[in-house]
Amino acid sequence: MKYIDEDRDGSMARGYARLIRTVTTCRWTLMEICGGQTHTIVKFGIETLLPPEIELVHGPGCPVCVTPLEIIDKAIAIASMPNVIFTSSEDMLRVPGSMKDLLAVKAEGGDVRMVYSPLDAVKIAQHHPHKSVVFFAVGFETTAPANAMAVWEARRLGLKNFSILCSHVLVPPAIEAILSSPHNHVQGFLAAGHVCTVMGYEEYIPLAAKYRVPIVVTGFEPVDILQGVYMTVKQLEEGRYEVENQYSRSVRREGNVPARRLLAEVFRAVDRKRRGIGEIPMSGYALREEFADYDAERLFKANAITVQESPLCIAGLVLQGF
Amino acid sequence: MCLAIPGKVLNVNKNVQPVMGDVSFGGITKRVCLEWIPDVKEGEYVIVHVGFAISKMDEKEALETLDMLRQMGENLDELGAVP
Numbered sequence: 001m002k003y004i005d006e007d008r009d010g011s012m013a014r015g016y017a018r019l020i021r022t023v024t025t026c027r028w029t030l031m032e033i034c035g036g037q038t039h040t041i042v043k044f045g046i047e048t049l050l051p052p053e054i055e056l057v058h059g060p061g062c063p064v065c066v067t068p069l070e071i072i073d074k075a076i077a078i079a080s081m082p083n084v085i086f087t088s089s090e091d092m093l094r095v096p097g098s099m100k101d102l103l104a105v106k107a108e109g110g111d112v113r114m115v116y117s118p119l120d121a122v123k124i125a126q127h128h129p130h131k132s133v134v135f136f137a138v139g140f141e142t143t144a145p146a147n148a149m150a151v152w153e154a155r156r157l158g159l160k161n162f163s164i165l166c167s168h169v170l171v172p173p174a175i176e177a178i179l180s181s182p183h184n185h186v187q188g189f190l191a192a193g194h195v196c197t198v199m200g201y202e203e204y205i206p207l208a209a210k211y212r213v214p215i216v217v218t219g220f221e222p223v224d225i226l227q228g229v230y231m232t233v234k235q236l237e238e239g240r241y242e243v244e245n246q247y248s249r250s251v252r253r254e255g256n257v258p259a260r261r262l263l264a265e266v267f268r269a270v271d272r273k274r275r276g277i278g279e280i281p282m283s284g285y286a287l288r289e290e291f292a293d294y295d296a297e298r299l300f301k302a303n304a305i306t307v308q309e310s311p312l313c314i315a316g317l318v319l320q321g322f
Numbered sequence: 323m324c325l326a327i328p329g330k331v332l333n334v335n336k337n338v339q340p341v342m343g344d345v346s347f348g349g350i351t352k353r354v355c356l357e358w359i360p361d362v363k364e365g366e367y368v369i370v371h372v373g374f375a376i377s378k379m380d381e382k383e384a385l386e387t388l389d390m391l392r393q394m395g396e397n398l399d400e401l402g403a404v405p
Binding site for chain 1: 330
């Protein structure tokens with residue numbers, strides 16, 4: 001398939017692996033931010049192609065992993081209520097809450113449905129005017145505009161039975177949390193290509209300068225990852241710390257302007273908890289006050305649910321590379 | 323979760339709100355929201371995430387990225403570093 005096959009070319013991947021070996025003179029620790037990139041690294045055995053001096057640390061860029069137990073329990077509480085159709089992408093249905101997961105709610109008779117797009121959840125609300133349809137709005141900046149559009153559409157259509165349980169998280173505050181920690185040993189970042197497709201990469205420029213780390217916006221195919229590693233290592237070896245864009249076939253400096261405009265109209269930045277890490281200031285999105293009628297947490301009074309995460313959980317340490 | 327894949331735009335319907343179109347992913351066709359790619363045309367490639375096109379593929383940039391290795395490869399040959 002065009003734009004995929006060429007970036008999985010084995011000889012090209014080996015070529016980059018060779019290039020990385022020729023520029024590497026000492027030990028470097030890099031972090032790939034996005035869980036999608038981690039998936040490619042593991043699936044294609046990228047680490048076996050790298051010289052032993054280069055360590056890849058897998059970062060906190062999987063919204064499924066960082067969603068706190070508390071939000072999962074709120075989702076389960078809302079999904080268990082009568083007259084509710086609870087909709088979600090497939091990956092959130094299996095995440096365990098304190099007692100059970102959303103699939104267990106479904107097994108017990110709850111109306112829990114998997115949808116591909118948040119607009120599908122809006123359609124369900126149109127078709128079931130006497131039910132309350134809730135969409136589980138989890139994800140990074142890549143996903144947030146789609147969920148903003150669902151709320152926007154629900155308002156345009158005059159739907160009174162659609163709401164979202166919102167737990168959006170943002171990437172740059174998480175990078176800053178890692179970099180500002182005394183335990184940090186990450187020296188360069190592969191930034192998440194699809195997050196930057198939406199947001200652009202201007203907000204990473206002050207981070208790279210302040211903490212003196214190269215940040216390379218990187219795609220998701222094996223050749224993308226190897227090229228991203230090469231560009232990051234080259235900067236480290238040359239003593240540079242700039243923001244570079246490996247994924248230029250998709251990422252523009254300013255991102256996707258219409259999508260960003262919609263984000264700004266529907267959401268505002270708020271403090272947000274992450275599983276195992278705790279609260280990071282201004283690291284997430286919540287609905288703006290004018291969209292309060294679409295906020296499932298308020299509608300179903302789920303704010304009262306608080307959960308203490310197990311002190312035995314080391315997810316936060318793993319995700320931050322400590 | 324941030325999975326997004328490239329697909330070829332088969333048609334664009336600007337008469338609906340938001341703008342929608344059919345996109346083919348290696349033969350599998352899905353209806354996709356094209357609202358955020360204002361100048362998108364039939365035959366172009368877009369990157370799609372949860373039913374929304376989030377960018378248009380830049381063919382020139384894609385080719386240049388792939389070409390970078392070839393250029394580097396030539397330099398490596400000159401350096402005699404290729405095993």
